[in-house]
Amino acid sequence: MTIPPTGDSSSRPRPAALNAATATENLNPDPPTETSPDNVKPRSEFIQGVIGSLPLWLGIIPFGLAYSLAAKTAGLNPFEIQGMSLLVYAGAAQLIASGLFASGAPGLSIILVTLIVNLRHILFGTSLLTALAHLKWWQKVLLAYGLTDEAYAVSVRKLTQKQAGPAFLVGAIVSLYLCWQASTFLGLLLGGVIPDPTTLGLQLVFPLSFSVMLMPYLKLGPGQAAALAAGALAIAAKLLLGGNWYILIGAAGGTIVGFLVEKKSKL
Numbered sequence: 001m002t003i004p005p006t007g008d009s010s011s012r013p014r015p016a017a018l019n020a021a022t023a024t025e026n027l028n029p030d031p032p033t034e035t036s037p038d039n040v041k042p043r044s045e046f047i048q049g050v051i052g053s054l055p056l057w058l059g060i061i062p063f064g065l066a067y068s069l070a071a072k073t074a075g076l077n078p079f080e081i082q083g084m085s086l087l088v089y090a091g092a093a094q095l096i097a098s099g100l101f102a103s104g105a106p107g108l109s110i111i112l113v114t115l116i117v118n119l120r121h122i123l124f125g126t127s128l129l130t131a132l133a134h135l136k137w138w139q140k141v142l143l144a145y146g147l148t149d150e151a152y153a154v155s156v157r158k159l160t161q162k163q164a165g166p167a168f169l170v171g172a173i174v175s176l177y178l179c180w181q182a183s184t185f186l187g188l189l190l191g192g193v194i195p196d197p198t199t200l201g202l203q204l205v206f207p208l209s210f211s212v213m214l215m216p217y218l219k220l221g222p223g224q225a226a227a228l229a230a231g232a233l234a235i236a237a238k239l240l241l242g243g244n245w246y247i248l249i250g251a252a253g254g255t256i257v258g259f260l261v262e263k264k265s266k267l
Contacts, residue, residue, distance in 0.1 A: 042167040049155065049164075049171025056150045060091075060176060061183045067094050068187025074102035078188050085184040089146070089177065093117050119248045123255060124152045131159040132166060139166075146173035222262035230254025 064085070071081040076098065084094055093114040100110045124147055132140060143166070151172045158164040218224055234250025241249075 042165065045164045045167035046171035046174075049168040049173075050175040051171075052154045052168070053150065053172040053175040056154070056176065057179045060150065060179045061186075063091050064180055064183025065187040065190075067091060067098065068184050069191055070095055071098040071101075072188070072191055074098045076101060081188060082181075082184055085181055089148070089180065090114070090118055091148070091180065116243075116245070117247070120149075120251050121147065123251050124149075124156075127156060127255075128152075128159060131162070135166060143169060143173070146170075146177060148173075148176060150176050221265060222258045225261040226254040226258025229257035 067085070068081055071084070071094070072078075076084075084097070088094055088097075096117060097110050097114055100113065121144075125144055132143065135143075147169075151169065154172045155164075155169040158168055159166070218227060230250040230253060233253035234246040237246035237249040
């Protein structure tokens with residue numbers, strides 16, 4: 001008489017074919033599809049960063065044209081002009097350096113002046129430390145290289161409030177970088193045809209754009225205090241010190257005041 005097996009069915013021997021099929025599935029899991037959330041989110045944020053930076057092209061294009069004209073007037077050749085945009089990628093510093101080249105300033109002076117102008121980027125990077133803390137060091141280096149005033153202004157709120165990840169910043173950086181290169185090249189091609197864009201008042205596009213981006217921060221006390229302090233300190237530094245120190249002093253002072261006011265409001 002045959003006694004049927006007892007106990008849990010999982011203890012019964014499985015056919016060899018079924019075991020082989022299961023092993024194959026474990027060793028070769030289905031690859032993630034391109035529509036999986038992990039793949040879609042960074043790509044979507046990248047596109048959003050590109051789109052969010054497009055309005056600033058209106059200010060970058062005339063700025064790039066003005067740089068090309070200034071650098072050409074200073075005696076730089078087309079390779080040097082485009083090369084500075086490719087490697088330095090700092091609009092205000094490039095304009096200042098062109099003027100210093102034209103005046104015959106020594107190389108060390110040019111380096112020190114452009115360094116002072118760009119010291120504000122230390123504040124930009126510091127404010128994004130928490131949002132980018134999980135990135136590798138070389139990724140941070142690449143983002144630091146591409147971080148401009150415009151890319152920062154478009155991205156800082158979304159990153160610090162966790163509305164988007166680093167891919168948004170990358171999208172803004174790539175978009176603005178390509179626009180700067182194209183506008184520099186366009187200035188080289190049309191330098192003898194177009195007038196100086198600054199004579200048309202197009203240099204106002206940048207401050208107006210930044211003013212619009214600033215508005216959401218002025219709804220709260222810390223933002224209002226920071227803006228007032230930064231404006232007052234910048235005006236005072238410009239009148240008393242001259243040069244470009246007012247940029248760093250205004251930004252640093254406004255940041256400190258905003259931090260203190262926010263900290264006090266949480267007590």
